[in-house]
Amino acid sequence: xxxxxxxxxxxxxxxxxxSDLPKILHSLGGRPLISYPLGVCRILNPERVVVVVGHxxxxxxxxxxxxxxxxxxxxxxxGTGHAVKCTREVLDGFPGDLLIxxxxxxxxxxxxxxAFLGRHRDAKAAVSLLTAYVDRPTGYGRVLRDAExxxxxxxEEKDASGAEKKIKEVNAGIYAVSxxxxxxxxxxxxxQNRQGEYYLPDIVRIAHRDGKTVGDLRVDDxxxxxxxxxxxxxxxxxxxxxxxxxxxxxxxxxxxxxxxTTYIDAGVQIGKDTIIGPNTHLMGGTVVGERCRIDGNAYIxxxxxxxxxxxxxSVVIADSDVGEKAEIGPFSHLRPGTVLxxxxxxxxxxxxKNSTIGVGTKASHLTYIGDSTLGEETNIGAGTxxxxxxxxxxxxxxxGDRVQIGSNTQLVAPVAVGDDAYVGAGSxxxxxxxxxxxxxxxxxxxxxxxxxxxxxxxxxxx
Ligand code: UD1
Ligand code: CA
Numbered sequence: 001x002x003x004x005x006x007x008x009x010x011x012x013x014x015x016x017x018x019s020d021l022p023k024i025l026h027s028l029g030g031r032p033l034i035s036y037p038l039g040v041c042r043i044l045n046p047e048r049v050v051v052v053v054g055h056x057x058x059x060x061x062x063x064x065x066x067x068x069x070x071x072x073x074x075x076x077x078x079g080t081g082h083a084v085k086c087t088r089e090v091l092d093g094f095p096g097d098l099l100i101x102x103x104x105x106x107x108x109x110x111x112x113x114x115a116f117l118g119r120h121r122d123a124k125a126a127v128s129l130l131t132a133y134v135d136r137p138t139g140y141g142r143v144l145r146d147a148e149x150x151x152x153x154x155x156e157e158k159d160a161s162g163a164e165k166k167i168k169e170v171n172a173g174i175y176a177v178s179x180x181x182x183x184x185x186x187x188x189x190x191x192q193n194r195q196g197e198y199y200l201p202d203i204v205r206i207a208h209r210d211g212k213t214v215g216d217l218r219v220d221d222x223x224x225x226x227x228x229x230x231x232x233x234x235x236x237x238x239x240x241x242x243x244x245x246x247x248x249x250x251x252x253x254x255x256x257x258x259x260x261t262t263y264i265d266a267g268v269q270i271g272k273d274t275i276i277g278p279n280t281h282l283m284g285g286t287v288v289g290e291r292c293r294i295d296g297n298a299y300i301x302x303x304x305x306x307x308x309x310x311x312x313x314s315v316v317i318a319d320s321d322v323g324e325k326a327e328i329g330p331f332s333h334l335r336p337g338t339v340l341x342x343x344x345x346x347x348x349x350x351x352x353k354n355s356t357i358g359v360g361t362k363a364s365h366l367t368y369i370g371d372s373t374l375g376e377e378t379n380i381g382a383g384t385x386x387x388x389x390x391x392x393x394x395x396x397x398x399x400g401d402r403v404q405i406g407s408n409t410q411l412v413a414p415v416a417v418g419d420d421a422y423v424g425a426g427s428x429x430x431x432x433x434x435x436x437x438x439x440x441x442x443x444x445x446x447x448x449x450x451x452x453x454x455x456x457x458x459x460x461x462x
Contacts, residue, residue, distance in 0.1 A: 002095075003047050003094070003095050003096030003097070004044055004046045004047060004097050004099060005046055005047055005048040005050060005091060005094055005179070006044070006098070007050050007051075007052065007091075007098055007099070007100045007101070008037050008050070008100075008101050009080055009084070009100065009101070009102050009103055009200075010022075010024045010051055010052060010060060010104075011052045011053050011054030011073075011077055011083050012055060012077055013077070014026075014104070014228075016230045017229070017230065017231060017234075021056070023104055023228065024060065025056065025060060025063055028106055028228070028234065028237055028241055029238070029242070030266055030267060030268075030283050031265070031266050032063055032064070033103060033106050033228060034051075035064070036105075036108075037103060037108070038051070038064065038069070041101060043110040043113065044117060046099070048090075048094075049066075050071075050091060051064075051071055051072070051103075052072050052086055052087060053071055053072070053073060054075065054083075057071070057073060070090055072087050072089065073086065078197060079199055079200070080173075080199060080200035081189045081197075081200040081203070084100060085183075085186045085198070088183055091179060092183065095179070096179065097120065097121070097177065097178055098175075098176070098182060099113070099117060100177065100200070101174055104228045104229065105173055105226070106228065107223060107224045107225070107226060108130075108172075108174060108219075108224050108225060109224055112130070112219050112224055115217060116128065116217045119215060119217050120176035120217075123213055123215040124213060125214060125215030126177065126178055126207045126213055127175060127178075127181060127182070127212070127214055128177070128214065128215030128216055129171055129175050129176075129201075129214075129215075130171075130172040130174040130175075130216070130217055131169050131170065131171060131172060131218050132169070132219045132222040132224070133222060137165075137167065138165075139157055139227075139229060140227075141154040141155060141171035142155050142157075142160055142164050142165070142167040142169065142170060143169040143171055143216075144164065145169075151204060151208065151214045152208050153201075153202070154171045154201035154202070156195070156199060156201070158194040159194045169218075170225075171201055172219065172224075172225035173225070174225070175203075177203065181212065185207065186198075186203065223240060226240075241266070242262075242263060243259070245265075245266060245268075246259040249264060249270050252270070254270045254275075255273075257276065257278055257296075258278035261279045261280075262276055262280050263281045263282070265284060267284060267286075268282045268285070269286075269287045269288070271289045271290030271291070271292065273290055274288055274291060274292040274293070274294070275294070277295045277297075277298075279296050280294050280298045281298065281299045281300060282298075283299075283300060283302070284301050286300050286301065286303050286304070287303075287305070288305045288309075289306045289307035289324065290307045290308070291307055291308045292310070292311070295310075295311060295312050295329070296313050297313055297314040298316075299316045300316075300318075301317070301318040302318065302319050303317050303318065303320040303321065303322065303334070306324030306325070306326070306342065307325075308324055309322055309324065309326040309327070309328070310328070311329055312327070312330040313331075314330050314331045315329040315330070315331070315333070316332075316334070317332075317338075318334070318335060318336050319335075319338075320338035320339070320352075321338070321339045321340070322334075322338075322339075323343070323359075324342045324343070325342055325343050326340050326342065326343065327344075327346070327347075328340075328345075328346045329346075330348050331348045331349055332347065332349075332351070332352075334352050337354035338353065338354070338356075339355070339357070340357050341356075341357065341359040341360075341361075341376075342360075344357050344358075344360070345361075345362040345364060346363055346364075347365050348365055348366070349365065350363050350364070350365065350366065350368075350369070351367070351368050351369070351370075352368075352369045352370075353369070353370040353371070354370060355369045355370060355372040355374065356372075356374065358374055358375045358376035359376045360376055360377045361374050361375070361376060362378075363384070364380075365382035367385070368384075368385045368386060370386050370388040370389075371388045371394050371396050371413065372386050372388070372397040373396070373397075373398050374403075375400045375401035375402070376401045377402050378401060378402060378403040378404075379403070379404050380399075381405050381406045381409060382407045382408070383407050384405050384407070384410075385409075385411070386411045387410050387413060388413045395414040396414050397414070397416070397417075398415075399416070400417060400418050400420070401420070402420050403417055403418075403419065403422070404422045405423045406426065407425045408426045409426065409428075410427075410428045410429065415429055415433075416432045417429070417432070417433040418433055418436065418437075420435055420436045421434070421437055424438065426442045427439060427440055427441040428441050428442075
């Protein structure tokens with residue numbers, strides 16, 4: 001097997017995005033654009049992966065955090081040809097082929113890349129390019145062929161004549177090229193064109209001029225080579241990505257009641273026979289178990305749900321870990337660091353943050369639980385608040401097993417309530433409650449006999 005190195009071009013700002021963020025860090029399916037070419041090229045087992053960075057280089061490196069990537073800096077963005085030239089410092093003398101990918105072309109599949117490289121090698125081509133027929137070629141480089149159908153050169157949109165602009169076969173921006181030919185051809189490039197840039201596709205013209213073989217493969221599905229250059233294209237790609245992801249989960253046995261309004265990131269996992277209602281967002285590395293129900297209006301980030309959990313209508317959940325058969329919502333907010341064990345019930349207008357709630361414990365209504373540890377089979381009455389913040393520091397509340405916290409209780413942290421304790425409704429608890437006792441801290445109730453009659457008589461006499 002011949003050696004292979006992959007180059008990913010990612011130094012451009014992406015002017016047409018009108019953004020401070022480098023284009024390839026814009027998110028698609030919950031992942032930065034660059035993660036797609038970096039992921040898909042691994043199928044070819046390249047010996048090396050080299051990424052050319054420039055705009056926001058530090059940010060790009062930090063976001064990717066990929067140990068198996070070599071970074072090359074392109075200080076000034078003088079064009080795609082110049083970008084590849086910058087890899088000479090690490091790839092000079094490389095014995096095999098190079099596969100060049102664009103950081104902004106996320107849909108290319110493993111299947112097409114393998115077929116493309118195979119064809120390049122079978123043809124013993126100096127350079128091969130991936131092409132596609134598209135109805136709207138605007139913006140892409142057009143593929144020019146001679147009478148025999150051989151590719152002679154690529155012409156960029158901005159340099160194309162009226163007739164050339166009508167050509168519907170476009171350059172996908174993906175190349176396979178022998179390293180030896182590439183680096184000699186790059187020395188031949190010039191920037192005598194409308195954009196004053198060194199164009200990588202010009203190596204095709206050079207190969208043709210020198211009588212070398214130019215290979216090509218046309219992708220069957222032109223959507224695979226779509227690039228992201230504008231916000232509008234990004235939105236269109238996001239829709240296409242969502243359709244693809246949703247189809248995958250439906251095929252895997254997940255019911256999506258309204259796929260049009262279901263947004264599932266590429267990194268999400270969902271168990272079979274889970275039913276998902278409209279306007280559900282499952283983001284980041286969220287994992288949903290089997291036979292769960294998500295009624296709808298759910299905004300969920302990096303969270304895990306055990307099997308048969310039920311998220312009732314309208315919940316916001318982030319960085320939380322939920323066990324099996326839990327019931328959450330409607331209108332619950334689980335913030336980072338929430339751990340709900342099996343069979344926990346968190347009801348309407350309940351917020352939980354950085355807290356662990358034990359098996360079978362319920363907080364059904366209007367409650368805030370922050371920086372707390374709750375035991376098993378405990379009941380938290382409506383309107384209970386853990387007062388965890390003194391303006392400077394956060395403090396812990398600990399509640400044991402089988403505890404009954406009466407409604408409208410404030411637990412002023414740091415404080416602990418022992419196992420089997422009861423707290424009377426309306427109490428403000430500032431001292432630890434021993435296990436098995438009743439704590440009550442409200443003023444005793446008095447009755448003033450005949451008070452109402454006297455009060456009314458006084459007013460009626462006026
Ligand atoms: C490029 C091709 C065009 C092709 C299209 C396919 C050129 C000159 N044109 O056009 O034929 O149809 O891709 O999507 O190559 N980059 C750098 N350094 C630079 C310039 C660009 O790293 O100096 C990177 C960009 O970050 C991007 C990629 O190269 O990831 C492609 O650049 P872009 O400006 O998007 O090229 P297109 O105009 O789309
Ligand atoms: Ca592009």
